[in-house]
Amino acid sequence: MTAIQESIQKRAAELLESGEVTQVIAWTNGRFTNQTSPLFIQNAADAGKIVFNEYCVNTLAKYVLNEKIAGKVGVCVRGCEARGINRMIADNQLKREEVYLLGIPCEGMKDRETGEALDKCLTCTHKNPVVYDELLGAEVTDTVSEEIDKVRFAQIEAIEGMSREERLEYFNNVFNSCIRCYACREVCPVCTCRECFVDQLRAGWQGKQNNLNENRFYNLIRVFHIGDRCVECGECARACPMGLPLMELNRKWIRDLDELFAAGEEGLSDELDNTLGRYKTDDIEEFM
């Protein structure tokens, strides 16, 4: 880790110095022990502020969208960031040449409260970045996917095992607790609409009241909209201040799309290949 931290610092300084990038996005220490926070540096002299340790819980991909306007942006990418970057390129939000990707193999991050593996990292299927300009460190071995799938879909199976009434009650309680802060949307590399349906006030899709109906509507539409594009970075669930199990909703889609259409994982390349949001003249569906 320290070796990777040193390499990031060194390369960030060089890239900024040479003018190859105008900014580097990485992590730095937060106020508390084992806490980090996203860092944005524009000067090589600040490269020493960069930190990389097992508490770098923030996935940085989404920031690139805001920062790319000022020139090429250097950003640290692990598996989750890299897939987010691919996603945004595929969705036409970003061009590959607008970013310089500092690849980082990642053994998984820890929750600062417990010191144990972060939830989202327990289900990570790509610890090495799937796209990068240079790799800072030796590749790590991915956990066998069958093993991960047990964890990845365990909760879906538990929910599918509930009776209809139990399931309704379960999700009603989840949605009732949502405060509609939209952190889950803001942090998501798939939620890149210039204007979210939530904010189309004149159309009025999303009512402003906080109640079960509106909250359920928001959460279900969110998951419909990211449905076939989610890169499973787990940021939505990590960001949710109410600790709501958002990955369960996402994964129900993911699993259904896998079973019905062999959709596979998203964000592995920057080609647009959505299962649902794609038009193909040779689609086997007759009505197409």
Add this chain to the structure above:
Amino acid sequence: MLLKKERLNDILTDMAKQARVYVPVSPDANDGGGVGKSGKAKMTRFELYSPGTAPNFDLVNTTMPPKDMLFPQTQKMYRYGFDTEGNAYIDIIHDSDEVVIFGMRSCDARSIECMDDVFLSMGYDDEFYKQRREKLATVAIGCASVAETCFCDSMGLDPNAAPGADVQLSPGVDGQSYVVVAQSEKGQALVASWQPYLEDSTAETTQVSCALKVNGDGLKDKLEQMFDHPIWEQLSKKCLTCGTCTYVCPTCHCFDISQENKMKDGERFRCWDSCMFSAYSEMAGNHNPRPTKMPRVRQRFMHKLCFFEDRYGKTLCVGCGRCVEKCPVALDITMLIDDIQAADLSKAEEVA
């Protein structure tokens, strides 16, 4: 007067017969909450007490502040429409329930003083707020411990005493009892109703102070000169402009008014809004004076630490640490205060 902890449920049950009593709880997994791997509740909040509710008075402070009881996330204001005769009507919706918030912390009590300033001073009373406020009694419990994110004593508060609350309970060092002091007329009435459960004695009470300290001195004066300082651009980069900090904050009080119509009837309501949202500052004709995150972040912190103090003589941050704990990107107001204190004012002039 001394209140033994084992008597708490009797008091709550008694009060719940007369009023809606809200207590801090850790909802379980079946209720949208649950316990994280650390053994700590994922999310805690004030909930309506009924016999059987398990209040948790050991939470340092709740994830969600008690402001919802006074200034609900969604408050229906009036119904309107046409009756069967075709005449237009408007029916104001009144809240008439007595409410007791039992077990708030010093930060929460101070936050109500801030909201009182907003809704009940400067020559205008907000009648929806006023109605609820008049029916509200507050019982504060001194903090027997503090969280790493608590910094209220740097913001001029005392975790051991909440002068704005109607009743103050101070935890005894033995951990078994509270010393009870009524601090207002409402408080005296409440304490009088608890008489059967109180003991006429006293105890030594806990004294805590926050581990996290910030320097709040002269913040307002410095910030007044920093509206155009380049620091905001840098500080705001990591912000997601979500509504987390606003909604977990006990003092954030901005709202939006909207309505829903069905056939010939409609309801007008107000609901929490956040200065972090783009739609918050959007005007008719699509003009948005705060189009990007920098001015929004600046607004949030300027309002907390400068504008409010200018208008009402106190900061709008009570140091509860909720946003510090919950911000998904660790944009920490205490670090921001450090950065402001360290900022070089000559830079503001260069830009201005």
